[in-house]
Amino acid sequence: xxxxxxxxxxxxxxxxxxxxxxxxxxxxxxxxxxxxxxxxxxxxxxxxxxxxxxxxxxxxxxxxxxxxxxxxxxxxxxxxxxxxxxxxxxxxxxxxxxxxxxxxxxxxxxxxxxxxxxxxxxxxxxxxxxxxxxxxxxxxxxxxxxxxxxxxxxxxxxxxxxxxxxxxxxxxxxxxxxxxxxxxxxxxxxxxxxxxxxxxxxxxxxxxxxxxxxxxxxxxxxxxxxxxxxxxxxxxxxxxxxxxxxxxxxxxxxxxxxxxxxxxxxxxxxxxxxxxxxxxxxxxxxxxxxxxxxxxxxxxxxxxxxxxxxxxxxxxxxxxxxxxxxxxxxxxxxxxxxxx
Amino acid sequence: xxxxxxxxxxxxxxxxxxxxxxxxxxxxxxxxxxxxxxxxxxxxxxxxxxxxxxxxxxxxxxxxxxxxxxxxxxxxxxxxxxxxxxxxxxxxxxxxxxxxxxxxxxxxxxxxxxxxxxxxxxxxxxxxxxxxxxxxxxxxxxxxxxxxxxxxxxxxxxxxxxxxxxxxxxxxxxxxxxxxxxxxxxxxxxxxxxxxxxxxxxxxxxxxxxxxxxxxxxxxxxxxxxxxxxxxxxxxxxxxxxxxxxxxxxxxxxxxxxxxxxxxxxxxxxxxxxxxxxxxxxxxxxxxxxxxxxxxxxxxxxxxxx
Numbered sequence: 001x002x003x004x005x006x007x008x009x010x011x012x013x014x015x016x017x018x019x020x021x022x023x024x025x026x027x028x029x030x031x032x033x034x035x036x037x038x039x040x041x042x043x044x045x046x047x048x049x050x051x052x053x054x055x056x057x058x059x060x061x062x063x064x065x066x067x068x069x070x071x072x073x074x075x076x077x078x079x080x081x082x083x084x085x086x087x088x089x090x091x092x093x094x095x096x097x098x099x100x101x102x103x104x105x106x107x108x109x110x111x112x113x114x115x116x117x118x119x120x121x122x123x124x125x126x127x128x129x130x131x132x133x134x135x136x137x138x139x140x141x142x143x144x145x146x147x148x149x150x151x152x153x154x155x156x157x158x159x160x161x162x163x164x165x166x167x168x169x170x171x172x173x174x175x176x177x178x179x180x181x182x183x184x185x186x187x188x189x190x191x192x193x194x195x196x197x198x199x200x201x202x203x204x205x206x207x208x209x210x211x212x213x214x215x216x217x218x219x220x221x222x223x224x225x226x227x228x229x230x231x232x233x234x235x236x237x238x239x240x241x242x243x244x245x246x247x248x249x250x251x252x253x254x255x256x257x258x259x260x261x262x263x264x265x266x267x268x269x270x271x272x273x274x275x276x277x278x279x280x281x282x283x284x285x286x287x288x289x290x291x292x293x294x295x296x297x298x299x300x301x302x303x304x305x306x307x308x309x310x311x312x313x314x315x316x317x318x319x320x321x322x323x324x325x326x327x328x329x330x331x332x333x334x335x336x337x338x339x340x
Numbered sequence: 341x342x343x344x345x346x347x348x349x350x351x352x353x354x355x356x357x358x359x360x361x362x363x364x365x366x367x368x369x370x371x372x373x374x375x376x377x378x379x380x381x382x383x384x385x386x387x388x389x390x391x392x393x394x395x396x397x398x399x400x401x402x403x404x405x406x407x408x409x410x411x412x413x414x415x416x417x418x419x420x421x422x423x424x425x426x427x428x429x430x431x432x433x434x435x436x437x438x439x440x441x442x443x444x445x446x447x448x449x450x451x452x453x454x455x456x457x458x459x460x461x462x463x464x465x466x467x468x469x470x471x472x473x474x475x476x477x478x479x480x481x482x483x484x485x486x487x488x489x490x491x492x493x494x495x496x497x498x499x500x501x502x503x504x505x506x507x508x509x510x511x512x513x514x515x516x517x518x519x520x521x522x523x524x525x526x527x528x529x530x531x532x533x534x535x536x537x538x539x540x541x542x543x544x545x546x547x548x549x550x551x552x553x554x555x556x557x558x559x560x561x562x563x564x565x566x567x568x569x570x571x572x573x574x575x576x577x578x579x580x581x582x583x584x585x586x587x588x589x590x591x592x593x594x595x596x597x598x599x600x601x602x603x604x605x606x607x608x609x610x611x612x613x614x615x616x617x618x619x620x621x622x623x624x625x626x627x628x629x630x631x632x633x634x635x636x637x638x639x640x641x642x643x644x645x646x
Contacts, residue, residue, distance in 0.1 A: 091552035169547075
């Protein structure tokens with residue numbers, strides 16, 4: 001990749017510690033995000049995608065801890081910054097929006113107060129100028145009659161409007177990177193499309209980079225340039241979005257694609273992935289996907305494959321593509337129906 | 341907001357009327373003829389008759405109630421049956437002493453309780469959390485007259501830092517306020533802790549952190565304001581019980597307050613004084629809880645008070 005890399009996550013490990021010991025939520029995640037592009041991080045619940053996102057801004061709660069790895073953002077390793085330094089980055093150079101717009105705004109402060117607060121803490125902007133900027137921001141995210149909204153409380157707005165306010169707040173200090181953690185999951189389908197379009201437009205206009213955390217491949221197809229597929233706390237496949245949909249490599253990615261309805265291919269039945277995501281407390285010893293994989297062999301069950309670079313700019317974590325593959329040499333991962 | 345307050349004030353009228361009916365019934369439901377209480381059991385019949393006439397005891401009950409109500413509104417509770425002094429003259433100085441004691445104790449409970457509760461919540465399960473909650477448990481379980489005696493023993497008698505009894509100087513205020521306020525502080529601390537813990541795990545607290553705010557601002561500006569509603573409720577209820585329940589503390593520290601007055605006059609069957617005291621406590625309690633309701637609206641605009 002020749003483009004400038006804005007975010008480079010290397011072997012990130014985030015664990016939670018409780019009485020039962022360590023739970024590895026994120027277990028060696030690596031990916032790169034070129035400047036101005038959108039990276040989709042896809043996976044089922046429990047794949048570690050949200051924890052990865054929260055780890056970037058070090059927002060994991062007190063029981064969780066980044067145990068290893070580095071997160072390089074514009075030449076700084078975010079894992080090594082002091083609390084003060086990371087607070088300077090949050091909301092300023094990297095912003096984040098969340099899944100639940102209904103509960104993500106503080107119910108006891110007005111929209112204006114909450115937007116002004118970000119401007120004040122990072123740019124020292126006072127009330128009057130802050131109000132002007134807040135109105136501009138609300139206009140930018142397509143909220144009608146923004147002056148009136150400033151004095152409103154979150155409960156007076158709909159979910160879609162609140163998510164727009166969250167986005168306005170996130171954009172207040174013109175961040176280089178926006179992390180969107182399932183920004184549309186809690187919204188109606190029509191509103192979802194609006195919000196995604198808004199994020200896309202803003203990105204084009206402001207030149208931001210975006211990390212889009214989602215479990216929805218439709219969202220990925222619409223918004224992303226690159227995709228990292230996560231499973232069991234690890235990245236199992238990384239490709240640009242077109243190659244991923246055209247030529248998925250990992251059996252899990254294929255499984256995800258098979259479980260959504262498509263209009264471009266004639267499919268009789270949707271093929272869900274068998275079984276469910278293993279609990280992080282007892283991950284399989286070998287490849288984490290092996291128990292659900294139609295192609296799994298003894299090797300898969302015994303040893304975790306590494307994330308290897310294949311010729312055409314794609315990374316895959318699967319034994320099928322290695323020299324040590326001990327299954328059918330003619331295996332076709334796309335064709336899962338006959339083998340299962 | 342203004343409309344709301346006016347409406348709430350109007351709503352207080354039936355509540356207060358109810359209180360006056362109960363207070364008025366005190367005298368008529370207790371056995372014994374008031375005239376006999378005043379003049380003594382062996383008083384001559386015409387003295388009794390005279391007193392009955394003077395007190396209006398021969399009027400129909402509704403008329404008596406109406407007269408009582410009319411006087412009560414003018415803050416005229418008649419004369420004491422024991423000392424013949426005007427009730428208001430006897431009551432007010434003592435009411436203010438107790439009111440002061442209750443106000444200072446409430447401030448003490450809020451101050452100590454909030455700080456302790458916030459520390460506990462922010463450092464959940466830490467050594468400071470466990471210690472604070474243990475102390476709060478002691479504070480809750482300790483009878484306050486015992487705490488008062490212990491404080492007096494240590495700080496007044498052994499160390500001689502403050503006087504053991506009386507009320508008025510700042511030094512005299514310290515021990516009674518701690519004695520009366522400790523239980524409230526413990527309740528406030530526990531309430532603040534659980535309320536804060538609930539709020540801290542909310543999504544908007546994560547949003548506040550993601551904005552790059554300092555942790556102190558996240559806690560004091562974003563979490564505390566949301567966590568205060570249950571705390572304010574408890575404080576309002578506490579204030580009423582402090583006002584009515586200060587009698588033990590007053591006895592221990594020989595404070596000449598309303599609690600002591602009421603107990604003395606109940607034993608002496610001096611009804612006008614008892615009635616006035618009960619009425620005053622009820623009115624203050626009702627107004628404090630009105631203040632609590634108004635403060636809800638300031639804390640959370642979403643609360644619909646209508």
